[in-house]
Amino acid sequence: MSASQANTSENTLYAAHKKIYPREVSGRFTRLRMLSVIVLLGIYYLTPLLRWDGRQALLFDLPARKFYIFGLTLWPQDFIYLAALLILAGLSLFFFTALVGRVWCGYACPQTVWTEAYLWMERKIEGKRTSRMKLDKAPTSAAKIRTKTLKHTVWIAFSLWTGFTFVGYFTPIDQLAAKLFSASLGPWETFWILFYSFATYGNAGFMREQVCMYMCPYARFQSAMFDSDTLIVAYHPERGDPRGSRRRGTDPKSVGLGDCIDCNVCVQVCPTGIDIRDGLQYECIACSACIDACDEIMDKMSYPRGLIRYTTENAAQGRKQHILRPRVMVYATILLVLCGILLTNLFLRVPxxxxxxxxxxxxxxxxxxxxxxxxxxxxxxxxxxxxxxxxxxxxxxxxxxxxxxxxxxxxxxxxxxxxxxxxxxxxxxxxxxxxxxxxxxxxxxxxxxxxxxxxxxxxxxxx
Amino acid sequence: MDVPVTDKIPHTQQAISVLWPSFLIAIVATGVFFSAFNPRDLIPFNLDIDISPLAAYSIGFFLFWVVAAISSYGTLYFIISNSRFLNKQNR
Missing domain, CATH: 2.60.40.10 (Immunoglobulins)
Known part of the structure; x- marks a missing residue:
């Protein structure tokens, strides 16, 4: 990279970044993502409320130095089990990345899940993409202040609930609630609730895609797990190009165009603000919003769906696909062996x-x-x-x-x-x-x- | 040879590249350290300190964060100063 290139690219770094207004989208993958968001948020907020044997079912009791995981009680001596669990989680990430690409990023990562939740609140309060953009450009007015205040109040309330739940994993949540309502929270409990709330508010409300682009270690090394048979979201250039607008129902060949009508909807729905038609990019979190958006357009144009679709590099090039390949089998074997060792040890563990x-x-x-x-x-x-x-x-x-x-x-x-x-x-x-x-x-x-x-x-x- | 002009990295990005990796490392270090040592056993006998476990863990976490951040800052400092030096040589 030369000095001049560095200077121009500097403006696009997150110190001076362009705010992204993802356009609302509907479709099968969006429904799947919403389902995933609701289930995962449900697990996060409801798990601390579950009871088991007269105590909280899942509690990392730091003061007593005991971790309660449903029927299991782990002591500091059992730290190895938690370490093994983390290694297993890491390996599963490798395995699933090799197989289906960045599904973790698009459907399950907390950053995505909370960003979706915050975007949903933003849409309910500020309206669609165009009205959000208009509102931000509009001069300060009483109505604008009212809308913005409402949005931030809702966001902050949701953040505080998130922070409270987080601390509820480490301090019995019923006691925490009792302390909260009698205003007798300890200084550190208060601090961590606020700390986690602030992180949620900042990450899901403001940083959003920048966390994925600049802070996420996984985004940087996920390409190491990729090969030509990994599932990716891709545009079909042979079918789509040359792009151009045309009247509805026009046969693209008669006007010398491809199937892409260049409506830019795929760019507008993208939460990371990229153009999927430029090829596979590291910013792409494979959320498949562009697939749903493009399918809708194709339906309107009466063209076949799948101009942007889930595919693999091999499939896109018309080569043979391999689901079971050495990489996948090696990851799977290590995963299964470690899983077996962990389960055997847990089963044979003498308390x-x-x-x-x-x-x-x-x-x-x-x-x-x-x-x-x-x-x-x-x-x-x-x-x-x-x-x-x-x-x-x-x-x-x-x-x-x-x-x-x-x-x-x-x-x-x-x-x-x-x-x-x-x-x-x-x-x-x-x-x-x-x-x-x-x-x-x-x-x-x-x-x-x-x-x-x-x-x-x-x-x-x-x- | 072209050398990236790392000293032109915006301050926000510099701050995050110091604070963020050290934050992750501090979480891991706190977990490993306090699963091996009970904070109650770390207070010397002659001191009569009444400190809640949560406070001990929190302070431990921040100490780890500071130490890791100093290391991260060292890396950033050397990268920036080396790139300045190399750029001067290339001129």
Whole structure:
């Protein structure tokens, strides 16, 4: 890029960008997108209200350091599961991108979903594309201020609800609501509600397509997952060109034109403001608004639909298409294997943990009976949702005895219990100065709840 | 050789290119760090600080954000100053 090019392109960067007024559109893909928006927003706003076992069904309880996911309770030790889940999400994105292109961008990305919601509110208040443009150009008037104030009030109210819901994933939402209505929200809760509201308001109300174009990392590297068989939104230049206006019902060939009537509706509906007829562009979020818009025009002209359509590079060039290709199969295999590992681990996960800490002050002591004694502090972590009684045993040295002052080991649900135990063994049964011993913890009446932890038993050693 | 005139990047874009990647990194760092360490265990014994977990996590997040932003700013600074230097050489 030369200096002069950089200077001219600078004006189109987001510091000085042209506001986009996406034209309203209807059609099958638009209906699909709206359905996706409603379902996803519904999931976002309603999930924190779901209950499970007398608590919030999905709660990332930061103060208590526990994540509740329906029947599952995850502890900080289980962080690996969340990490694995994120990796799985990333891999699915790779897989679906290779297969169907940027459907994530067009139908499911929060940026798209909230932008659609905010655009919908904007349309309800300010009207269609042309009236929105006229309103923005109009001189300041009482009516303009009224309309704009109404729009921003609705936007801000929706943003605040969004921010409140967001914090409701981390603080029990019923308590949060109670605190809100009694005006006793904590400073940080207030801060995060406002922070998230502000981000929503800014991203969905103002930044919109600029987030996709300048801030989204996925938009930058998605092309790495693309190949000639990936689904894309494309214009059919052989059919459409040369473009030109003509009267309705005219046979394009008789006037030496292609099917494109150059009405520019595909450009007007585009939320990122590009012309799809210029070919595949990185700004295109594959929302397919231009497909619906063009199909409507084609219907009006009585031309066949699909001048702009979902296709693949291979299909567009008339070559053979391959749905199952090495790239897709590799992504799918990795995805399935990781999914299997995660599910197996989750299924086999034992919600019980035992930590053994040797007494650091004395290596060992001799009892009155002449046995060698080591002292250990045991930490029993019951990660189950029920209290349990446990049986503790140990082995590693012949005739070793386990002594504890507690008559029984009972740990409440989700609690940690400390326990001092002593191991006593005869010096003559020890093979060396330091011997590995094992502690076995077994929950009574729950066979699957058991764990083993290794420790060292130290004696004076053979002379 | 043509060198991009990076010092002509608008200020908004410069600010976002520093604050945005560091924000994402701060989220990841906060998650990893606090799943390994309980903020309650990080307060030294001789200090009697009563701080809510949410406050601790939030402060941790902002510290990570600041640190990552300093690093991002370093990258931006070097890119801009190097491009100026190379442009001077090319002239």
């Amino acid at each position: 019980l943990e035992l930590d053994v800490i040797r007494d650091r002050n004395t290596l060992y002591r001799e009892t009155r009976e002449g046995l060698i004694e080591n002292v250990y502090t045991l930490k029993i972590l019951n990660m189950d949702s029920k209290p349990h009684q446990y049986t503790l045993t140990a082995d590693g040295i012949d005739g070793m005895k386990l002594v504890t002052d507690e008559p029984e080991i009972v740990v409440p649900a989700g609690a940690v219990q400390e326990l001092i135990v002593r191991l006593q063994a005869d010096e003559f049964n020890m093979e060396s100065r330091s011997v590995a011993v094992k502690f076995y913890l077994q929950a009574n009446q729950a066979n699957h709840l058991n764990t083993v932890e290794e420790a060292r038993f130290v004696g004076p050693g053979k002379p």
